[in-house]
Amino acid sequence: MDTAPLLRATFFLDAAHPSLVALAAEVSRGASTQREQAVRLFRWVRDQVRYDPYSVRLRRDAFTASATLAARRGFCITKAILYAAGLRALGIPSRLGFADVINHLATERLRALMRTELFVYHGYAEALLDGRWVKATPAFDAALCERFGVAPLEFDGVHDAVLQPVNARGDRFMEYVRDRGATDDFSYEDFLAAWTQHYPHLVSSPLLGGGDFHAEASSERR
Secondary structure (H helix, E strand, C coil): CCCHHHCCCCCCCCCCCHHHHHHHHHHHCCCCCHHHHHHHHHHHHHHHCEECHHHCCCCHHHHCHHHHHHHCEECHHHHHHHHHHHHHHCCCCEEEEEEEEEECCCCHHHHHHHCCCEEEEEEEEEEEECCEEEEECCCCCHHHHHHHCCCCCCCCCCCCECCCCECCCCCECEEEEEEEEEECCCCHHHHHHHHHHHCHHHHCCCCCCCCCHHHHHHHHHC
């Protein structure tokens, strides 16, 4: 396999950006294997970058890994881009995967805003570790998972880490309905076309509503 395209820095996966290089150095300090580095990076992106669906800004530059790292907040796609770029900064081949999912635990406000429970173009990352591809989804931070009553998704670098089908009470959480496959880089045009098809009322807005998703999650559980 030619891994060169899976290690190169791109506009979106800007792995050579100084902030990404510094993050790679931070998470790799003391790690003895690439697997350990990948696991550390996963936990960092999962918990240190707040999951915030209201942070979506439909501008190309808002989807770069360095922009998400600077903002310390993002949603599934931007956090997957950050994780994939961080992997490349560590010298670990990576790619992006996309799927359409039904999110049964979206808040009432988010469902009303999107007018559906179908979340198209859900993003995750894949790392090439020990000669095989492993999926990792660093979207929901541990604090948010606690508010929703679901265990944080763990990644061991061996098994796929995809979103949990049920929460702690056994209620449906995430349901995968369409696999869009994996790509070497993010296509903003393909993403925007999918959103235009499914959420035309949102595409004209530069910001997805605004609000505090973590607070909403806590309020709806009470």
